[in-house]
Amino acid sequence: MGYTPQKKALKKKQAAPTIFSRVQSRWLQKWPILFFVLGFAILMLLFYVTWLSDFSQDHIQPHIVSANAKISSIILNIFGMKTTASQANLSSPSFAVSIAKGCDAMEAMALFGAALLAFPAKWKFKFAGFFAGIAILFMLNIIRVITLFLTGIYFPKAFEIMHVEVWQVLFILVALGLWIFWIKWTRREVPDAEN
Amino acid sequence: MLKTKTLLLFLLKATIIYALFSAPLTFYDAAYGRMYRNVAGMFFGKFRETGFVKFREGKDPATTHINIGNNLLIRPDGSADTAATDVNTRYLGYLPAILFLALVLASPVTWRRRLIALAAGMVLVTFLVMFKQWIFLLWQCQQYPWLKLTDFSGTSLKLLTFANNFISVTSSSVLYFVVAIWLLVTFRVDDFRTEKVKK
Numbered sequence: 001m002g003y004t005p006q007k008k009a010l011k012k013k014q015a016a017p018t019i020f021s022r023v024q025s026r027w028l029q030k031w032p033i034l035f036f037v038l039g040f041a042i043l044m045l046l047f048y049v050t051w052l053s054d055f056s057q058d059h060i061q062p063h064i065v066s067a068n069a070k071i072s073s074i075i076l077n078i079f080g081m082k083t084t085a086s087q088a089n090l091s092s093p094s095f096a097v098s099i100a101k102g103c104d105a106m107e108a109m110a111l112f113g114a115a116l117l118a119f120p121a122k123w124k125f126k127f128a129g130f131f132a133g134i135a136i137l138f139m140l141n142i143i144r145v146i147t148l149f150l151t152g153i154y155f156p157k158a159f160e161i162m163h164v165e166v167w168q169v170l171f172i173l174v175a176l177g178l179w180i181f182w183i184k185w186t187r188r189e190v191p192d193a194e195n
Numbered sequence: 196m197l198k199t200k201t202l203l204l205f206l207l208k209a210t211i212i213y214a215l216f217s218a219p220l221t222f223y224d225a226a227y228g229r230m231y232r233n234v235a236g237m238f239f240g241k242f243r244e245t246g247f248v249k250f251r252e253g254k255d256p257a258t259t260h261i262n263i264g265n266n267l268l269i270r271p272d273g274s275a276d277t278a279a280t281d282v283n284t285r286y287l288g289y290l291p292a293i294l295f296l297a298l299v300l301a302s303p304v305t306w307r308r309r310l311i312a313l314a315a316g317m318v319l320v321t322f323l324v325m326f327k328q329w330i331f332l333l334w335q336c337q338q339y340p341w342l343k344l345t346d347f348s349g350t351s352l353k354l355l356t357f358a359n360n361f362i363s364v365t366s367s368s369v370l371y372f373v374v375a376i377w378l379l380v381t382f383r384v385d386d387f388r389t390e391k392v393k394k
Contacts, residue, residue, distance in 0.1 A: 033382055048357075052357060169294055180205075
């Protein structure tokens with residue numbers, strides 16, 4: 001078999017990819033992620049348009065905030081904290097806190113929901129992941145409210161740091177972790193019988 | 196797709212790196228504050244057609260004092276009335292930046308990809324933070340009509356109000372977009388490929 005210049009050129013072409021093929025390869029690697037991020041951003045924007053509307057602020061948000069305060073109060077009272085919940089306020093003889101807009105975990109839930117919906121997966125996985133994730137984040141928010149309330153009583157100086165710097169980011173990391181494990185769950189394939 | 200151990204390790208590393216950088220040390224705040232004021236000065240030193248914005252260190256390293264003025268309102272003696280406000284650069288820009296840093300450094304990808312992601316992502320995060328600052332400045336101008344720098348009404352005012360509520364009032368919305376930037380600059384589609392379960 002002869003080693004012709006054409007074969008040599010072909011081999012060289014295969015060995016060293018051109019700039020065009022490199023860009024093409026990069027783009028093929030990146031565009032699905034760009035598409036996902038765009039879908040995610042649009043869904044988050046839609047959430048904020050709905051969430052910041054007058055209707056939501058007047059008729060939906062007060063009920064969610066109130067539910068958070070009431071459930072937190074019930075749990076705190078189990079541990080003898082003698083709290084009362086009234087609308088967004090959670091108070092005890094030694095400390096009182098108001099669950100403000102943004103402290104109801106709805107944004108973290110929306111982040112998780114948008115990431116789930118924008119990701120290419122079967123709808124049965126999306127539904128199951130959505131409801132399980134929302135339930136976990138809701139419970140985590142109750143833990144957040146309780147820990148912040150206890151921080152306010154026992155470490156009042158650390159309240160702001162716990163509120164803004166710790167819990168806010170912890171919530172994002174938990175939502176992110178849930179999403180990554182959900183992807184892992186959806187990507188697993190059951191092996192064929194012959195394999 | 197990655198192993199569960201790798202994913203848990205990623206979350207642990209990200210938390211530790213974030214905790215290290217978010218420690219309440221004035222050195223971090225002072226360094227970031229200086230950088231923030233320089234970048235914001237470049238973007239908004241000349242604001243709209245006739246305005247100017249001055250960024251100075253506030254009462255502590257994490258605070259930046261902002262003065263917004265209009266060149267047309269400068270008196271013959273060189274003095275001018277300005278709208279003054281303070282912003283917390285730690286909450287505004289530092290926390291989103293270190294969240295991004297923690298996510299990239301903890302990501303289970305090669306160091307080359309991490310460095311490229313850091314370089315590209317930090318630029319995007321800085322633009323995001325400056326966008327937030329821009330909305331804040333426009334909102335401030337709207338609150339002080341005597342500055343005569345903005346004249347929003349109708350739909351444009353509604354858009355500004357929405358943007359202000361969406362990105363400027365709630366501090367967490369920027370953090371969510373930081374996560375989106377991290378995904379965009381760090382990962383490739385191969386990282387999300389299907390895995391086969393071993394028998």
